[in-house]
Amino acid sequence: MAAMRIEIWADVVCAWAYIGKRRLEKALAGWDGPPVEVAWRPFRIDPTAPPRATPLEELYRDPMVDDALRACAPHLTPAQNRVRVSAVAAAEGLGPRWGAAWRADSGDAHRLIALAGETGGAPLQDAVAERVLKAHWIDAADIGDPAVLAAVARDAGFAEGPALLATGAGRALVAERLLTGKARGVRTSPTLVAHGRALAGAQAPEAVRGFLADAAAHPPRPVPAEVERLRLAESLLTARDPLGALTLLRPLLDEHGGDRGVRLLAARAYYASAQLNRARATLERLVADHPDDSYARHLLGRTLHRQNDAGAARHLTLAAAMTPALG
Incomplete structure (x- = not known):
């Protein structure tokens, strides 16, 4: 029986990610369903963290930060919220010392976790994620420091990790996964995803077990990877992230550049990101190959109009004649 993949979309600098990990482990300890595989996926709760870590005590003294943090628990x-989270963490067996000391950029930690998964699969990835979380939340270490991450990798049995980080490996992989999470609607750290269903927050083990049972009982219909990627790219375009959509489309453009749907979605993303020359070139080829495609012709007309090209009117008029709603 194929394993059900459970994705943990989380940021290691989120306390609830560590708490959620423990609760998932408790849920799985009593799990009698199909075999599962846990995969860590990146999420950023503080994407503006400086490259060099700063002490959190300094940050907490900033009244603007204090106001922003109140949104977490109004x-x-x-x-008081930090005390509450510490008590919850202690109840989950995390400690005895608890609490981060640094506002650290988690980008390299996400790369290390992703690379561990690519190199050694779920067991190695979980070992690295556990030690990154421990370093940040219990050891009060700066996980933005390459030396700290190197020690984490070695302790987890990922000896090649530090060298891979030093080469910049994993940047494109993490960037793409962040876009994938955004396209799937992940908005909270942690969020569990299984069989296309999502459970937001560090829920109690009983709730997690119920969620997994429901997911296992409703496996999704298999979808080709190319179709899934196209859908995710369209979701990003709908979410007004055309550059993200183009990032996810790049492999499809390389491998299926002649596909009508791929070309049209790319043209829409080029247009939405004001890459008008690329939009025009793509749409002109589409219209030449499919002269009855009223939407492609309409978008070509709009593109030409933005470029102050007199040819816009002809395409807009033809598109409206074929599909009056486009008029």
Whole structure:
């Protein structure tokens, strides 16, 4: 029986990610369903963190930061919320010391976790994720420091990890996975995804077990990887991220550049990102190959109009004649 993949979309600098990991482990300890495979996926709760870590104590003294943190738990002060989270962590067996000391950029930690998965599969990835979380939340280490991540990798049995990080490996992989999470609607760290279903937040083990049972009982119909990628790219375009859509489309353009749907979606993304010359070239070829495609002709007309090209009117008029709703 094929294993059901459980994806944990989380940021290692999110306390609930570590708590959620423990709760998932407790849920799986009593799991009697199909075999599962846990995969870590990146999420960023603080994408503007500086490249060099800064002490969190300094940050907490900033009144603007204090106001922003109140959004996490409106009924508590940020200090009270930290005490609450510490108590929850202790109840999950995390500690005895608990609490981050650094505002660290988690980008390299995400790369290390992703590379561990690519190199050694789920067991190695889980070992690295566990040690990254421990370094940040229990050891109060700076996980933005290459030396700290090197020690984490070695302790997890990922000896080649530091050298891979030093080469910049994993950047494109993490960037693409962040876009994939955005396209799938992941908005919270942690979020569990299994069989296309999502459970947001660090839920209790009983809730996690129920979620997994429901997911296992409703396996999705298999979808070709190329179709899934196309759908994700379209979701990003709908979410007004045309550059992200183009990033996900790149492999499809390389391998299926003649596909009508791929070309049209790329043209829409070029147009939405103001890459008008690329949009025009793509649409002109589409219209030449499919002169009855009223939408492609309409978008070509709009592109030419933005370029102040007199040829716009002819395409807009023909598109409206073929499909009046485009008029």
